[in-house]
Amino acid sequence: xxxxxxxxxxxxxxxxxIAVSRPFGAIxxxxxxxxxxxxxWQNCFSEDEADEDELDLGKLSSEVKVVYDENLIPHVFxxxxxxxxxxxxxxxxxxxxxxxxxxxxxxxxxxxxxVGPIALDLDRMTRRKGLAFGAEKGMEFIKTDDPESYKLxxxxxxxxxxxxxxxxxxxxxxxxxILNYRPEHWSAYKSILLLKYMxxxxxxxxDLEYSNLRKILGDVMLDKLYPEYPEGVEPIIETGxxxxxxxxxxxxxDSISYPDDLLLIDPLPQPEEGTGSNNWAVSGSKTKSGxxxxxxxxxxxxxxxxxxxxxxxxxPDHSVKxxxxxxxxGVISGFNENIAWGVTNATRDTRDWYKIxxxxxxxxxxxxxxxxxxxxxxxxxxxxxxxxxxxxxxxYTHYGPVVYDQSFNSMRQDVNFALKWNVHEGSNxxxxxxxxxxxxxxxxxxxxxxxFTAPAQNFVFASxxxxxxxxxxxxxxxxxxxxxxxxxxxxxxxxxxxGYIPNDQNANTLNPSRGFVSSANxxxxxxxxxxxxxxxxxEFYRNRRLNSRLHEMKxxxxxxxxxxxxxxxxxxxAEALPMMIDMLGDEFDSDSDAKRYVTLLKEWDLYADPxxxxxxxxxxxxxxxxxxxxxxxxVYKSQVVLPSYYQTVKLIKNDPTDTLFDIKNTPTIETAxxxxxxxxxxxxxxxxxxxAEEGDFSWADYKRTSIQHLVPQFKSFSVGNxxxxxxxxxxxxxxxxxxxxxxxxxxxxxxxxxxxxxxxxQSGNPGxxxxxxxxxxxxxxxxxxxxxxxxxxxxxxxxQTILK
Numbered sequence: 001x002x003x004x005x006x007x008x009x010x011x012x013x014x015x016x017x018i019a020v021s022r023p024f025g026a027i028x029x030x031x032x033x034x035x036x037x038x039x040x041w042q043n044c045f046s047e048d049e050a051d052e053d054e055l056d057l058g059k060l061s062s063e064v065k066v067v068y069d070e071n072l073i074p075h076v077f078x079x080x081x082x083x084x085x086x087x088x089x090x091x092x093x094x095x096x097x098x099x100x101x102x103x104x105x106x107x108x109x110x111x112x113x114x115v116g117p118i119a120l121d122l123d124r125m126t127r128r129k130g131l132a133f134g135a136e137k138g139m140e141f142i143k144t145d146d147p148e149s150y151k152l153x154x155x156x157x158x159x160x161x162x163x164x165x166x167x168x169x170x171x172x173x174x175x176x177x178i179l180n181y182r183p184e185h186w187s188a189y190k191s192i193l194l195l196k197y198m199x200x201x202x203x204x205x206x207d208l209e210y211s212n213l214r215k216i217l218g219d220v221m222l223d224k225l226y227p228e229y230p231e232g233v234e235p236i237i238e239t240g241x242x243x244x245x246x247x248x249x250x251x252x253x254d255s256i257s258y259p260d261d262l263l264l265i266d267p268l269p270q271p272e273e274g275t276g277s278n279n280w281a282v283s284g285s286k287t288k289s290g291x292x293x294x295x296x297x298x299x300x301x302x303x304x305x306x307x308x309x310x311x312x313x314x315x316p317d318h319s320v321k322x323x324x325x326x327x328x329x330g331v332i333s334g335f336n337e338n339i340a341w342g343v344t345n346a347t348r349d350t351r352d353w354y355k356i357x358x359x360x361x362x363x364x365x366x367x368x369x370x371x372x373x374x375x376x377x378x379x380x381x382x383x384x385x386x387x388x389x390x391x392x393x394x395x396y397t398h399y400g401p402v403v404y405d406q407s408f409n410s411m412r413q414d415v416n417f418a419l420k421w422n423v424h425e426g427s428n429x430x431x432x433x434x435x436x437x438x439x440x441x442x443x444x445x446x447x448x449x450x451x452f453t454a455p456a457q458n459f460v461f462a463s464x465x466x467x468x469x470x471x472x473x474x475x476x477x478x479x480x481x482x483x484x485x486x487x488x489x490x491x492x493x494x495x496x497x498x499g500y501i502p503n504d505q506n507a508n509t510l511n512p513s514r515g516f517v518s519s520a521n522x523x524x525x526x527x528x529x530x531x532x533x534x535x536x537x538x539e540f541y542r543n544r545r546l547n548s549r550l551h552e553m554k555x556x557x558x559x560x561x562x563x564x565x566x567x568x569x570x571x572x573x574a575e576a577l578p579m580m581i582d583m584l585g586d587e588f589d590s591d592s593d594a595k596r597y598v599t600l601l602k603e604w605d606l607y608a609d610p611x612x613x614x615x616x617x618x619x620x621x622x623x624x625x626x627x628x629x630x631x632x633x634x635v636y637k638s639q640v641v642l643p644s645y646y647q648t649v650k651l652i653k654n655d656p657t658d659t660l661f662d663i664k665n666t667p668t669i670e671t672a673x674x675x676x677x678x679x680x681x682x683x684x685x686x687x688x689x690x691x692a693e694e695g696d697f698s699w700a701d702y703k704r705t706s707i708q709h710l711v712p713q714f715k716s717f718s719v720g721n722x723x724x725x726x727x728x729x730x731x732x733x734x735x736x737x738x739x740x741x742x743x744x745x746x747x748x749x750x751x752x753x754x755x756x757x758x759x760x761x762q763s764g765n766p767g768x769x770x771x772x773x774x775x776x777x778x779x780x781x782x783x784x785x786x787x788x789x790x791x792x793x794x795x796x797x798x799x800q801t802i803l804k
Contacts, residue, residue, distance in 0.1 A: 043174040044767040047072055047095070051799035057090055057162055059155075064803040066091060067789060069796050072762035072770040075312040075321075075789045082155045084315055085329050087803055089159025089186070092309060096326035096764040097163065098173035099305045101183055102710055104190045104327060107197035108132050109382065114179050116385040124392050127380045128403045131200055133396075134423040135193040141426025142192070149431045153188035156329050160186035174766060175711065186327075194327040195429045201300070202455040203423075205351040206536040208414065209641045211258065211486045216633075216640070225643045225660070228534060231650065234544050235523040236458060236470060237507045238514060245505050247530035252480035253494035259355045259487045276539060276733060277344030278546060278565070279460040280518035281468040283511065288555040291749035292462035295561045296333050296342025297740040299733045302707040304718060304772060306760030308332075308742045312789060313437065319788050320437040322756065323742045326764075329430055330437045333744060335754055337788070338440045339463045340746040344519045346456035346472050347535040351421045352483075352497075354399045354490030358416065363395050363405075367491040373398060399490060400424050418490055420497070422475050427453035442467045442510070449473045450503045458519035464748050470517035471508035472524045476501045479532045501531055516550045518543070520731075540646035541571045541729040558753055561745045566781035567731040568607045573618045576649045577601060580621065583656075583673040584680055594684055608732075610700030610725040619702075619727070620686055625679025629672070631663055645729070652676075699725060703736050707759050707775060709766075717766040722759075724779035732781075743783065755783035 047068075057064070064087040065077040074091050078084035093100065105111060109126035111119040126132075142150050164183050176182060213222055277298040284290040300307055308323040313331065322334015333342045358375075359365040365372040378401075380392040395402040399418040406415065428451050435448035445461045449471055452459075456474035461467070477484070477497040488495040507525045509517055520543035524533055549564055581601065588594035597617050604614035622645075627634060630642045643651075651658065656672035663670050690697050700723045709717040726732030726739065733739055739759065747753040759778040763770040777784070 043171075043177075043765055045765075046768045046770060047763060047765075048798050052801055054802045054804060055090075057087065057159065057803040059086060059158060060803060065791060065800065066803060067791075067793075067800045068798040069789070070798050071310075071774075071784055072798060073310045073312070073784075075314065077314045077791045080315060081152060084313055085152045086155040086159040088311065088313060088324075088329065089156035090163050090803065091159075091311070092324070092326050093160040093163040093186070095762060096305055096309055097160075097167075097183060098175040099710065099764050100160070100186070100190075100194075100327040102175070103197060104193050107135075107193045107200070109380070112382055112384040112390075114181055114385060117387055120382065120384060120390060123382050124380070124390075124408060125403075127382070127392065128394050128401055128408065129200070129419060130401045130421065130424050131196050132193065132380075133378065133401070134199075134421075134425075135189060135196045137424060137426040138192045138196070138428065139189050142188075142428050142430070145426075146428055146431055149428060149434060150188060152329060152434065153191050153430065156191060157186045157188050173764060175714075178714070179711075191328055191430065194325060196423055198325070199423050199455040202345045203351060203421075204347075204535075204537065205349055205353070205484075206641055207351075207353045207484065207487050209639065210536070212639050213641070214258070214486055221660075225647065225651075226536075227647065229523065229527050230540070230644075230647055232544075233523050233526065233540075234547055235525045236472060236517075236519040236543075237509045237525045237529075238512050239526045241509060241512075241525070241528075243505075243528070243530065247505065248478060248499065248502070250478050250480050250498055250532070256482075256494070257489065257492070259489055276521040276542070277458075278518075278520045278542060278731060278733075279342040279344045279458065280516060280546060280550060281340075281460050281462040281470075282516045282550065282553075282556055282561075283468050284466050286515040286550075286554060286556050287747070288557050289747060289749060291464075291747055292466060292468050293556060293558060293561055293745065293747045294335075294340040294342060294460060294462040294468075295565060295743075295745045296344070296460065297565050297743045298333065298342075298344065299738055300741040302705070302737060302739050302741065302759055304707055304709050304760050304766075305764040306741070306758050308758045308760075309762065310756065310758070310786075314788075314791075318438045321754065321786060321788055322744060323758065328433070330433045332433055333742060334437075335746045335748075335752060336437065336439070337464075337752065339436075339445060339461065340748060340752075340754075341436055341439075341445065341462075342460050342744060344458045344460075345521055346458050346474060346519075346524060347521050347537050348456035348472075348474060348476060348524075348533070349484055349535050350454060350456060350474065350477065351419060352399075352477075353414070353417045353419060353487050354397075354495065355487060356397055356399075356402060356416045356418050356490045361406075363402075366397060368398075369491070369493050397490065414487075417487065422477070423454050425453065425475070427451070427475065429453060441465060442469060445469070446471070458524075460517060460519065462746070462748055464750075467511060468517050469508065469510045470519060472506055472519075473503075474506070476506065476531070481532045483532065485534055505531075514551065518546050518550060520546050536641055539729070540644065542731050542733065545569055545571045545731055558745050558747050558755065562743075562755065562781065562783060564731065565740065565743050565745070566726075568609050568725045568727075570606050570608045570615060570618070570727070570730055572622075572645060572649070572729045573604075573608075573615070574606045576622060576645075576652075577604075577606075577618055579649075579652060580625065580676050580680075583676040587677060588680065588684070591684070593688060594680075597684070597687065608699055608725050608727050608730055610698065610723050612699050612725075613697055615699040615725075615727065616697045616702040617683065617687065621679055621683040623679075624682040624686075625675050628675045628678050628682070629661060699727075703727065705734055705736055705739065705779075707772070708737070719772050719775050722775060722779050740778075743778070744786070745783070746786075752788065754786035754788075756786045757783045 062079045067075045109123035112123045279296040281294040309326045312321040320336040322331040357367040376396045378394045382390040397418045399420040404415045432452040452473045453475040461469040478499045521539040522543035600614045608615040652672040705722040706720040726734035742758045744756040757778045761770045761773045
């Protein structure tokens with residue numbers, strides 16, 4: 001019996017060993033993961049516990065010194081740019097390797113390699129949009145047009161690869177262990193691909209939705225509900241600006257016909273609601289020090305590891321510091337000894353859709369005018385974990401790729417539409433940032449921006465010489481009025497873009513008399529700008545609050561600018577709430593809870609601070625009212641976009657009894673007041689339920705800001721319920737999943753004062769104390785001192801490393 005028992009125990013042990021050594025679906029093999037010498041235990045360390053005095057880094061022309069401050073921010077001192085970027089690649093990979101690779105694999109449509117067939121459709125969509133194709137075009141362009149930039153891209157890649165080659169199994173980032181794969185070598189192509197990925201994150205188009213709206217509403221009502229320049233617009237370039245150039249001629253066709261079917265289909269994924277940014281610069285005439293101050297806070301998804309990684313990069317010729325993108329060269333938003341710059345999204349419609357008429361099912365030719373043009377075919381080889389390689393054939397026209405066709409979502413009504421997008425053209429955005437990093441003045445800033453194609457960005461600038469500037473930069477198509485707003489017929493040559501706006505005619509301003517420049521994703525210009533400009537998602541609240549404060553402020557300090565970045569004033573509520581309370585009347589006075597809520601709203605100071613309850617009440621009441629107003633449009637769900645909050649408030653205020661408020665399939669005639677009361681009734685039910693189930697409904701507890709790991713299922717690597725205020729349409733634009741991904745304030749002068757913070761930490765290792773140590777400071781509106789370091793500076797050193 002003992003022998004039988006021994007055999008049984010041995011058999012069970014063998015089964016267990018086999019079980020934990022094999023992956024089951026998305027679950028990794030458990031034995032390597034639990035191995036005390038190589039598994040996840042080895043990731044439970046902080047970088048100051050594993051610092052090294054010297055490291056061998058091949059191909060350096062001389063030693064590179066890396067000094068880490070108390071926040072694990074590296075300050076890299078090199079003798080030349082090639083050594084500098086080789087070291088940047090190595091150091092960035094040391095702290096953010098998994099993030100770098102995961103983001104570029106997502107951009108390349110390669111997530112199926114990691115997680116299997118569940119991601120196949122996502123990868124197919126990414127490839128069919130042409131991101132990898134665009135990166136390849138970028139590679140060809142840079143190799144031919146700018147071999148010096150390419151050499152630096154290669155140096156960066158070599159630094160990353162030297163780190164990968166010496167990376168032990170024990171020190172492999174934990175995400176590789178959990179997902180059961182290993183890093184592959186980096187390349188210049190991946191750095192280019194990363195910047196294309198940022199373009200995809202920040203660009204959208206609403207051709208589908210506007211095509212449907214035109215069919216549903218007709219042109220007159222469409223213009224009323226969705227005016228391109230609503231009353232009260234405050235553009236980025238100040239109203240009344242003199243353009244000072246002779247614009248190129250754009251010819252509008254005599255007759256225009258659009259594909260006119262009502263398309264009840266889902267659009268391409270669009271930028272998330274809340275994705276935006278603020279930036280501004282004030283001249284020395286408005287500051288206490290007499291020197292310009294620049295501020296920038298890009299609003300993006302709040303993720304861990306953070307989108308940004310802070311560094312100082314120094315050679316004998318320049319010293320630059322700020323936020324880098326892991327995988328890209330140089331500093332993206334930052335400053336050097338002479339200038340500071342920052343970016344916000346310019347929200348320009350640079351993607352258009354063309355209906356393609358193929359000659360036959362072979363799709364080798366398509367109609368263009370009275371002729372047939374040849375297509376080309378691109379075969380995408382998609383590796384799928386645990387399965388055979390999937391081959392996906394994508395048809396390319398001269399406009400761009402055909403995203404949906406007979407082999408991909410063939411039941412959609414928009415099969416055989418080609419996507420035209422400037423990301424498919426060769427460009428060199430990397431050069432923009434390389435040149436900004438070393439720029440000394442306004443002329444250098446403008447020369448750097450000339451290289452930038454996409455995504456459209458508002459570049460703010462300030463210099464030690466006292467200049468402040470704003471330029472809206474991208475490669476923008478020449479379009480006749482209305483072009484690209486709706487789906488177009490690809491067989492009609494009149495639908496073609498007619499070239500591009502010259503760089504020196506992109507909207508820009510220098511040292512305006514008001515003493516500041518600013519952007520917050522609003523309209524770029526007023527209607528006097530001689531080129532057609534359109535986007536659906538322009539901002540109407542953050543920009544007006546920002547401009548109002550900048551107009552008022554005098555003797556401005558760095559602390560004033562920090563407070564403005566963290567400003568919680570809810571302008572939308574300030575304009576909508578008084579009308580809503582008036583329309584409510586006394587209908588709900590018999591409900592004690594309703595009276596309590598109304599009292600909270602009446603006594604509210606209109607700041608969306610985390611401890612306030614009124615922001616929750618207004619947010620819910622407005623959303624319920626807004627959705628009720630647009631009930632008839634909402635039945636189309638994702639196939640239309642609803643009028644903006646700003647325009648809706650204008651309609652309520654200016655004509656509350658307009659027939660547009662009437663819901664036609666009801667026996668009564670609805671007015672704005674009807675919707676406001678129904679919105680309150682619905683809010684009342686929801687907030688009572690919340691109080692019964694959740695308790696407190698203070699703003700921070702209601703919106704529950706979270707900073708999620710890039711793999712959302714890794715909840716233990718995320719930070720939830722961050723106690724902070726702000727929200728959508730507020731300067732402190734912190735919503736549940738979006739907010740200021742980086743805050744920077746720089747005061748120029750003989751001694752530069754700079755401060756920065758982001759919601760994360762320098763380390764990409766969840767086991768490190770530097771993984772999320774900035775979150776609390778960020779949530780409280782605090783900053784880190786970002787002064788430039790000198791090579792011999794001793795204070796505040798965590799540790800230092802010599803790369804040899």
